Amino acid sequence: MGVGDWAVLLSAATAAGWVDAVVGGGGLIVLPMLFVVLPGLAPQTALGTNKIAAFSGTSVAVITFARKVPIRWKLLLPGAVLAAIAAACGSAAVGLIDRKYFVPIVMVVLVGVAIFVTLRPAIGLTMATHPPTRRKTLLVVGLAAGLIGLYDGILGPGTGTFLIITFATLLGTEFVRAAAMAKVINCGSNLGSLIFLASTGHVLWGLGLSMAVANVAGSVVGSRMALARGAGFVRVVLLVVVVAMVIRLGWQQFG
Numbered sequence: 203m204g205v206g207d208w209a210v211l212l213s214a215a216t217a218a219g220w221v222d223a224v225v226g227g228g229g230l231i232v233l234p235m236l237f238v239v240l241p242g243l244a245p246q247t248a249l250g251t252n253k254i255a256a257f258s259g260t261s262v263a264v265i266t267f268a269r270k271v272p273i274r275w276k277l278l279l280p281g282a283v284l285a286a287i288a289a290a291c292g293s294a295a296v297g298l299i300d301r302k303y304f305v306p307i308v309m310v311v312l313v314g315v316a317i318f319v320t321l322r323p324a325i326g327l328t329m330a331t332h333p334p335t336r337r338k339t340l341l342v343v344g345l346a347a348g349l350i351g352l353y354d355g356i357l358g359p360g361t362g363t364f365l366i367i368t369f370a371t372l373l374g375t376e377f378v379r380a381a382a383m384a385k386v387i388n389c390g391s392n393l394g395s396l397i398f399l400a401s402t403g404h405v406l407w408g409l410g411l412s413m414a415v416a417n418v419a420g421s422v423v424g425s426r427m428a429l430a431r432g433a434g435f436v437r438v439v440l441l442v443v444v445v446a447m448v449i450r451l452g453w454q455q456f457g
Contacts, residue, residue: 207239208412215413219420222362222388223266224428224439229256229359232413232448238375246296247406249358250399254410257392258356259421260385266425268381281343282390285351289394292355297448309448316444336371342372345386354391355398362388363444375414381428 203211218228229252236248241366244279246446267273333341346368365384375383399405428435 203239203409205304211235211409212416213411215255215416216419216420218255219417219422220424220427221420221439221443222256222259222417223263223424224435225387228259228417229361230446232256233359234450244404246293246399246402246404249293250396250404251406251410251413252358253392253396253399254280254405254407255413257389257396257418258414259417260362260389260392262296262418263385263421264382264389266422267385267429269455270429271379271420272383273386275386277339277343278386279386281347284344285347285354285387286394286397288348288351288357289391290350290398291374293395293398294355294374296356300419311450313448316441316448320441334427343387344369347390351387351394354388358395361391378428378432379407 211232214232218231220228221231221242222228232252233248236243236252238250244301264273346365350361350364350368352365357455363382364385365387369380369383370377373380396405
């Protein structure tokens with residue numbers, strides 16, 4: 203790769219770190235760019251290389267959020283472990299599944315998310331006045347970690363977005379706290395997928411570690427902006443990113 207190619211990929215990793223820290227969806231920036239710069243790259247290798255940057259960025263985002271937002275570690279750490287296992291299983295199945303079927307499904311879900319958030323402006327702006335029961339919380343976190351973690355291992359982009367929407371909608375969590383919760387689970391799914399893909403040789407370590415540094419820089423800025431500007435800011439960015447993801451996936455699928 204030339205200097206220009208490196209500059210493009212590092213810029214994409216920085217932007218992805220910022221987006222991921224706020225609402226998720228950074229994979230839709232990095233993965234297509236990897237295929238543009240390295241057209242012969244195997245999908246598993248692109249996913250594995252991106253996971254180095256994604257795991258680094260989400261780890262730093264967790265630390266940044268934890269300094270300002272109360273995090274229920276006893277609830278979320280087991281969820282992160284479950285997400286890691288599910289993501290590893292998903293990554294193991296990448297070569298067996300025709301991923302073209304996932305794109306239309308993801309697009310439909312994202313459109314539904316955008317409509318739901320638009321029509322329900324109060325969602326995620328404040329904490330629920332009647333917190334959910336412990337059983338419901340465990341169920342929601344467990345299902346989200348398992349199902350969305352599996353998706354992260356197979357495809358990935360939008361994982362953080364799906365987690366934030368799940369926690370805000372089903373648990374009544376405001377967006378900043380939902381983002382913090384999502385980072386913990388997403389950190390687990392990124393690590394699980396990375397471990398499996400690295401063990402099978404599908405990681406370009408030099409490129410991945412360089413992108414990780416850029417991703418961390420973007421993640422720090424994004425996390426601080428989310429904390430400083432609050433739930434309203436996260437909600438706006440969420441809608442913008444969801445619409446952008448739908449357009450990007452639509453162009454990829456039908457363009």
